[in-house]
Amino acid sequence: MKRPSLDRHAALQRRDLLTIVLAVAGWFIIPTISSYELAITLALSYAIVGLGLVLLFGTAGQLSLGSAIFFAAGTFTASNLSTRLGWGLELQIVFAFIIGFAVGIIVGLPSVRVGGLSLAISTFALSFAGQQLLFEWGYVSGGGAGVGIAPLQVFGMDFSARGRIAQTATVVFAILAWMVSNLLASRTGRVLNAVRTSEVAASAVAAIEVKRTKLWVFGMAAGIAAIGGAIYMHAIKYVNPENFDINLSIALILTLIIGGSNRISGAIVGALFVRGLPELFRGLQRYEGVIYGSILLLLVLYSPTGVVGALRSVPRFVRAKLGKIPAVDSVSLENLELAPIGTRRVSVAAQSGAMGVSLVVDNVSVRFGGLAAVDGVSFSVKPAEVFGLIGPNGAGKTTMFNAICGVVKSTGSVKFDGVEMSAMNVEARSRLGLSRTFQNLSLHSDRTVVENVMIGMNRLIDYGTVAEVLRLPKVRRVEKEIYDEAMETLGLVGLQQYADRLVSDLPYGLQKRVEIARAVSWHPKVLMLDEPAAGIPSAEADRIIGRTIEIARQAGITVVLIEHNMEVVAKYAERVAVLTHGRLLTEGLPGDVLKNPAVIEAYLGAED
């Protein structure tokens, strides 16, 4: 079996090293075209903002229309530090980032919580209010008269000669692009993507703190935008608050969308496209809005990943036509070796506490408006047991799972290994050792199979953000370990050979297996399986569930299984509970419960 190696690993391709190399090459090219210095520097300032938006919008999926505020924060920070204190660019950038980040957190604290379209609307409103504030704060912004900036100095050296500003801007862009690409290729990239593609899986399986993550990325994007603002200031040397209106906010995000919002190359391609082309075709400047509006519309319709996405799809299309991309076949589950889940990080983490633990549900109710979806249900699951939860459609089984892992509000008590969980949020419950799968697939669809498993193992990563930004050796080592152990877990469900395929390329049945691999990848203490084989032919379903339970038993994990197929439940569950209409009908050994006339009636209707 061919197994992808780490150096071909898709995550590393996200680093777009070519972009960074080309940006560095800009240093040598710029002196030959220094008459375009202003346009180049402006484009680079936009591209820098774009780098932050790749994280915020392209990866985490948060649409902000407030970039102009943070851009302005950087502009006026640079201006004031240079004219009042005589500080050089290096300090201007550091402080622009800090102030931008702080403003971002303040703005983000209330608005990130609402998310989605509300975030777009509230940042849109803030962009208006922020500009007015700038006009009024004359000490910093010069009010309607505006402010200037001292000539560019870096580490005490004069960089104000012709061409030097653009050269400096390429270096700043290249460094930031390298840093952002490092984030995209490791934990942060996976976490931000997980938050966009499935919040519920991110929090309930990977214990990711969704709100904190969103706030953090909002702050990061704001800080990076502020660095762009500082560079912008050096390009045009004189600004007043008028420049920072809502149209700038919109232009900044649209520039990235035109380039391609999910890669760092999109930031520079978009910026060169939007800021550079008008320089080359000055005659068309009059029609700028019409041209960009049309291009943007075409891209939204035909290439949601922008110009870069369109360019990248060409080689992929050709390879597919040439048959270089093999089709995904179904994979047999027979003759797969059974091995422990993970051999190093995972097993160390697993041994730090009890293996399978008990789960006690006491008088739990969930209400949707007037309807009680779950009504005073109690049952208890013993450590390392396989417990079946069955019942007809609409009985409240999935709602019960959601109540246990905190996805819906419930009353009553849920104790995990004796610890009361009912006051905890989803992430905290998962952190205790609770994992699950979903009835309807909840995968991170635009990532690879192995990355989906790696996101499950997120809690086992122990490097910090600074190390990640700089891609220190420790990061490489931990990433390799996590990758290897994720591959081992994929081996348990027979998916190693598809590890580097996009999870959305896989057929439904194999995606179900990816969910199982993700759920067990970090060695949970309690695993909740919500119809793990729904929609799969029954012989295959039996094998998948059998395999999962084999893995769990071998690792000593407690299993709660929702399943429709009675035979499967009878075969694997040690005890079962039956729910109907949100109430517990009965509980006991599978053989007894399935013979119970009340259970048969609930499933098949009353016999006349």
Next chain:
Amino acid sequence: MAEIFQLLLVSVESGLVYGMVAVALTIIYKTARVLNFAQGTLASASGFIAHWFYANAGLPWVLAALAALPTTFVLALIIERVAVRRLLRRGFFPIVVATLAVDEFFVNGIEIVFGADALVFPPAISGVAFTVAGVQINKWSLVIAGTALVLLSVVAVIIRSNLGLAMRAFADDQDAARLMGISDATVSRATWTLSITVGGVIGIVLAPILFLQTGYMANTFVLALAAAVLGGFNSIGGAVLGGLLIGTVDVFAIRYAPAAIQASLPLAAVLLILLLKPSGLFTRTKSAERV
């Protein structure tokens, strides 16, 4: 006292305007779950078209305004077909971005076609209509308020028709509506043309009192957005009430608040509402949604 009374009257007039544009925004939000960021710009396009019929084609004011309506309608049909229809099932970001693209296109397009200079578009009737309690009321203010009220009743009638029923079914549950044989193309076409035409009417009647210049509807759009947020993007009534509230806050802020925070006050209201009660002021909170 007379001043307060006058400010209140102005509040009602601008409140109705913001309310009707908020209604236009809400109609689209309800069915497509997106915000049409081009709403203000498209409304200004209608104003420019009316002006063209008036100044270049030599039509009398009322006929020029009436001629601009079918033009707006056709424009709306084209925009819906080109920019919206194919994105219907792709979630809200693509459509929001598409409306931003349409906005870019028209801001520049209007400038190319009609020029960047402010145009003169005198009202059809001017002067004082009557005086109440020492407050003069302009004829054109009555026209604006009257148009808004007529528009409101037209929208209310449409919403109660079969088409409106389909639109509401779609707003409640898109998948269920599709299963019931309601075509999303029909609903989408109806909502976008209705919304853009409603905005266009407001754009036309406001043209004489604002300078007819690119972006003359921008401020109205922002305040209407505030109104729609207050109304929770949920019902026609909520949008109108939100408009009246925003109109009042805006008018009184301009008169009494320090210059520094005048323009921010209505927006501060929006932020507060979004944060404290995202479902709007006039909406009962719905039960939790299933995961």
